[in-house]
Amino acid sequence: MRRMLRACLYLTLLSLPLVAAFGVERFPPPEFDAGYKMPVTTMPPARALWLSYVDVAVLVAALALASYLVLKKRSRDGVLALSVFSLLYFGFYQQGCVCSIGSVQDVALALFNSGYVVPLTTVAFFLLPLLFTLFFGRTFCSGVCPMGAMQDLVLLKPVKVPAWLEHALGTLPFVYLGAGILFAATGSLFIICEYDPFVALYRRTGSFGMLALGAAFLIVGIFVGRPYCRFLCPYGALLSLVSRFSKWGVTLSPTDCIHCQICDTACPYGAIADPMLKDPHPDPRKRARRRLALLALTALLVVLGGWLGERLSVPFSNSHATVSLAEQIAAEDAGKIKEPTDASKAFRQTGQPVEELYAEAHRVRGRFAVGSVLFGAFVGLVFGLTLISVSEPHERNVYDPDPADCVSCGRCYVYCPKEIVRVKRIQGKNVIPLTPVRGEQKG
């Protein structure tokens, strides 16, 4: 029955873009004689202020409910129902804006640009999921984020991603986060919003590229669990960092694990950390040498990344409107380009001196020079720390969800035989206690 419901939902989601074809303009635009073509609007009009506050209230309620369902009730069905609600409300009704993932850019822009005033609702959408994650783990990803919900619902035939590929692709969200912050902080682009794969589906309109990207992620998502969340989501990267230090989180009877591995097989996101009973490098001298080598390699990667970032700062800065306009004007004045663009024509009509434009472009390039070096060094650090994390043995003797990777979907609860017995036993008392994550368990 559940499979049939999922299949129906999946088909409905895939057919949603077709609805746009039947759209009718309420107020048709005038017909221009000059051959002007009306641009396709991809952004919805701004919501009324009171509706934005309603959105924040719904977000708080959904986060609280998700945390309750995942940690106290331990109900996969509840999480599934909440996912459907979040997809409908935050996705199709709210049209995917404001979203926590995109809010990273607003916050970055506001922090690095004193003139940009970021709305309180955007601040709330950025901070609230992080705050909940700090205490309850990634319950935002479980059933509140509409992008996660959409991918969770289309997952029909999950396949395991090999560990080496998972580790390699797992660095991409951090790279994307760094790039998103760089371009937003310099006031150039909101790349995370621009390449949002599902926003076109929520709005049932958009360019072919956006629709194709969304459809591709959904098709891959049938076999690979949450491809966007695991291998691209920049906000997920932030949440995975914060959730390492969360007070409570998803755990599976950690004291009496029987190593049946059912939870490991059931988790479609590869989030169950395997136990490591034997240290592969028991010789302490060898281990120390290995650690030193990895630290040196990380330092080298940071330097290399910084150097590469510096080399790329000029191409990066061309994405800024002022820099690209200055480049265009300079090329026109030097006679390299004969045909002026609309932007260069408009600039010349303002009568603003070219020197002022060049000075502003120079200032932007300076910001990019610093930002690109930091971005490159950050990427090098991410690669280095990933190598260290993969190489270092983790002391663990049970199968348990990794707080950084676990999206709190609750699937493993219904597969762990020990957990089923434990919940049944405790349900008699009508209270299921919150379980602290590893490292915080009382002896």
Next chain:
Amino acid sequence: MNPILHSIQHRRGFLRSGVRYAILAALAAVAGALTARRTATPEQANCPKIKLCRGCASLPTCVLPRAAGVRAMTKRS
């Protein structure tokens, strides 16, 4: 429980709590900094020219005269 293991777990728990409260303080600082920016006057504020006013998430609270004009137009229509 083994006292050495207990001591290690206790130390880890303590460090985790410390980092957790440090993150909490950082989030509070970000919230404070962003809220303080809301007092910017139209003269101090500028637009990053990333989006058009109509689709901009900042439109309801934006202090720039252009945004005020768009809000007034939206109300009239």
